[in-house]
Structure formats: structure tokens, C-alpha cells
Amino acid sequence: MTAQYDETYDVVVVGSGAGAMAAAVTAARNGLSTVVLEKTALLGGTSAYSGAAAWLPGSDVTRRAGSMDSTESGRTYLRSLLGDAETERQEAYLEGAPAVVAELEAEPAIELVAQAFPDYFDAPGRVPGGRSIVPVPVPADALPDGLADLVRPVVDRDRAGLGHHPDQPLVGGRALIGRLLHAFHDNGGTVRTGTEMTELVVADGRVVGVLTATADGPRRIGARRGVLLGSGGFERNQDLRTKYGVPGAAAWAMAPAATNTGEPIAAAVAIGATTELMGEGWWCPGLVAPDGQAAFTLGFRGGIVVDQQGRRFANESLPYDQMGRRLSAEPGRIPAWFVFDSRSDGVAPAITMPAAPVEEHLAAGTWVRADTVAELAIDTGLPAEELQATLDRFNTFAANGTDEDFGRGTDEYDRFFAVGDGPNPALVPLDRPPYYAAKLVLADLGTKGGLRTDVDARVLGADDRPLPGLYATGNASASLSGACYPGPGVPIGTAMVFGWRAVQDMLRAELAE
Numbered sequence: 250m251t252a253q254y255d256e257t258y259d260v261v262v263v264g265s266g267a268g269a270m271a272a273a274v275t276a277a278r279n280g281l282s283t284v285v286l287e288k289t290a291l292l293g294g295t296s297a298y299s300g301a302a303a304w305l306p307g308s309d310v311t312r313r314a315g316s317m318d319s320t321e322s323g324r325t326y327l328r329s330l331l332g333d334a335e336t337e338r339q340e341a342y343l344e345g346a347p348a349v350v351a352e353l354e355a356e357p358a359i360e361l362v363a364q365a366f367p368d369y370f371d372a373p374g375r376v377p378g379g380r381s382i383v384p385v386p387v388p389a390d391a392l393p394d395g396l397a398d399l400v401r402p403v404v405d406r407d408r409a410g411l412g413h414h415p416d417q418p419l420v421g422g423r424a425l426i427g428r429l430l431h432a433f434h435d436n437g438g439t440v441r442t443g444t445e446m447t448e449l450v451v452a453d454g455r456v457v458g459v460l461t462a463t464a465d466g467p468r469r470i471g472a473r474r475g476v477l478l479g480s481g482g483f484e485r486n487q488d489l490r491t492k493y494g495v496p497g498a499a500a501w502a503m504a505p506a507a508t509n510t511g512e513p514i515a516a517a518v519a520i521g522a523t524t525e526l527m528g529e530g531w532w533c534p535g536l537v538a539p540d541g542q543a544a545f546t547l548g549f550r551g552g553i554v555v556d557q558q559g560r561r562f563a564n565e566s567l568p569y570d571q572m573g574r575r576l577s578a579e580p581g582r583i584p585a586w587f588v589f590d591s592r593s594d595g596v597a598p599a600i601t602m603p604a605a606p607v608e609e610h611l612a613a614g615t616w617v618r619a620d621t622v623a624e625l626a627i628d629t630g631l632p633a634e635e636l637q638a639t640l641d642r643f644n645t646f647a648a649n650g651t652d653e654d655f656g657r658g659t660d661e662y663d664r665f666f667a668v669g670d671g672p673n674p675a676l677v678p679l680d681r682p683p684y685y686a687a688k689l690v691l692a693d694l695g696t697k698g699g700l701r702t703d704v705d706a707r708v709l710g711a712d713d714r715p716l717p718g719l720y721a722t723g724n725a726s727a728s729l730s731g732a733c734y735p736g737p738g739v740p741i742g743t744a745m746v747f748g749w750r751a752v753q754d755m756l757r758a759e760l761a762e
Contacts, residue, residue, distance in 0.1 A: 268744025
């Protein structure tokens, strides 16, 4: 086999997000020679942009924090939301979650802590304060051999072509990818950046390697145990979005440029793999940035969102996927407008990543500013009487503390970001001119349709049988949660667990030989 390839490893991992890197660490620390292939120059993909929350019920991390979290409560919560769909994969996820955490925490480079962030639904099994875990921030110079330079920087600096903030530690997604990379390095793992997988190699009905494109020409890389696709979805490919009817737009996806265009999924389909959920995504509202891209927006702590008729259509404090689904429910709602006043001194009262100065927004026309509601209506093209009536009605709600239309402020998640000083802190009056309106579109954190997989992340063919040697996790695979987004860190948590389970299957196969 070696003679047929430029390089040969036990495990070939395609992609470098959280799921891919967790699998790579697991394989390397269990004695499997492992290579990570990343088509861009930087590691981490969308995971590096994230807050790095991982939804992993029953872990030692939440136990140490005194959380009410447990495997059983996680099971109750998932069942209440997902029903009996994919029960075997639900159980595989729940079984694997604490094991993944234990495996990773055995690495000196990886430190994890609990972080308060409410689950997204008021459903049985919900844990007060949530059950998310995150990495401890890490100084860039704590990573050996200049590895920090391989980690994709925070989204605003990355889009500007800049590196990490000097003299600041890696936090959130950068800390997660940096720590996983450190552990992978410590266990003898190999990283190949600028290496795009173009084709899967099949011999005797088994995936045994990949063909890649590099700056130095094509390379053929063998895989003795298996190939794991952890390469993300196809949200940056507008043609595929159109083909599968994915709402939103490639320009509004949060994935880094030149990533997540779907070729690994297509390569698997070419050898008989099947897909599902191809029209689904992990949605979020996105404030339009001055350059036309979108900024992931969550944690609204003021303002209201109105459609093109000047009317509210949802509880603005909903979890971002749910708010995104409200946006997409009627195409005429996009673009919507996020209307706020001067209480926040021209800064949007929400978390936006990346954020841009108000003057840049005003110059680009993505925001407008006016001294009166009537002038704001003219500048946005919204009907003035309807917009004024909407603000007046909302201000009445803020005064009496009850959102009679959408119940804003009644849920734990609504109140998590609230800062108001009235009877309902999630309802902040809009009565201090000048007023602002920011253009809001449907963005996403990734598509969630992809390759069908089983409990061990093995890719399935048309007959529901695994394609030997081929595995997928993260957004390269069809999501366990279907059209639901249960809680913060489910995308990363599921990616890590099923990447880990893929390696366990490879290890069992090795022992069987």
C-alpha cells in the first residue's frame, strides 16, 4: 500500500474544526499515525470563530462546577425536543459525551471549564444555567513551535487579513483549536495546510486514501484505518445552496472565506454515499456589515426587530437559531430592521461578531440614523405610521413589564442578556433620539445537511450499509438534531463525540486484524 502513495497514515482527517481536531487527538494519543488535511492556510474553520461552547452532558467538567447536569437529564431534554427520531444516535451521543471530555482532559494541553449559557428551550431536562463547557484561554506563546500562527484568528481580524491580537491570549474557539492542536502535536500528529482533498480512493470496496491538490501539485495519501471527513458543510457554495433550497446566502454565512464549499461531501456521494437534511442550517440573525457580509448577532439587550411593514414578528430575545427561523418563515421579512435608540451611544444593543464602527455603517448605508421616527421611516422605506405605532405599543409593554405580543423576557434565555432597569429587564423603552435602524438578514453558522452516518460516524450508502473506511462528523454529516438547535454547543459537541466514536471504531478494527 505504501508504494502507491506519497504518504501513508493510519488515519486521514479532512478538515480542522473542533470535531476533526478532537478526533485527530484521540487517534494520535491511542497510537494511530494521523494526519490532518486543511485546504486553507489556517486551522479551525468556523469553530475558531465560535465561543467554543460544547454541549456534552454528564461530563466531569459540569460535575466539578456543581451543575445539575447529568446524562439522564440530557437524555430527557433531547427526547423532549427530538422525540424518537435517531434514538440510537442520541444514545451514542449521550454515551460518548463524558468519555470525550475524559479523553481530552487526560491531555496536559487541554483545560476545560463550565460556562453558564442557558439551554435554548424550556423543556423537560433543561438545566438551570445550561450545561456548556469551554476551554480555558491560553497565551499564544504557550503553544510550542509557533503553532499559534496556524490557528485562525478572531473573525474581524481574519476578514481583515490580520493575525491574532498581539499580547492577548487565545480565547473561545481559538483556545479550543489551539489546545487541540497542542495536544495533537504532543502526540506526534501531522498537519498539512494548503492541502485540499479532491477525491476518495477506493480499493476492493473500501476507502483507502485520498487524492489532494497542493501548491506543489497533486498528492496521494493513504489511510490504513480510515478517512474521517470533518470538513464542514457547504454554506459558502451558493450553487449548492440554490440546488438544495437553503435559505439565506453564501455571502451571509459565517464560515471563513474559501472554506465550507462542500467538495468532500460531493466526493463521498460520488462513491455511493447518501445525504439528508440538505436544506437545513444552523441559523442566526446577521447584521449586514459595511462590506456586505454578515455579522453573527445574538444577545439582544434592547431594541426591536421589524419587518418591511414596520411590524414586530417575534420575541427578539429568542435564541439565535429560533430567531433565524422566524426571519426565514416569510422571505419578505429579509432584510428586516433592528431599531434602537441612543441609550447605547450608537452601539447596537446586541452581541455582533464582527462589529464595525457606526460611522462605517452609516457611510455604507447598512445603518441609518434619524432624529425622529418619521425620518427613520423615510430613510429605511418603512411605513411611518406603522413604525410609530409599533414603537408606541412596545414602549407600553416596557412600562408595564409584559410583552403581550411575543412574551419577551419570560424565559431564562431572554433574561440571560437583559440589562434593562424596568419591570422587565428584557423590555427597554425606545424613546431617546436619535434613532437607529440596522439592516438584518438571515445568516448561518453552517449548513447542517450532509452525509448520512450511523452511531459510529460511519458513512452510509443507499442500502443503509456503511461504506468501509469512510467516516464523517460535524457539518459534513447530517445533524443528529434535525431542524432543532437544542442548546449552545450542540454543533461542536456532536462533532466532537462522533469524531471520537469514529476513532473508537477504527481502533476496534485495528485490534480485529
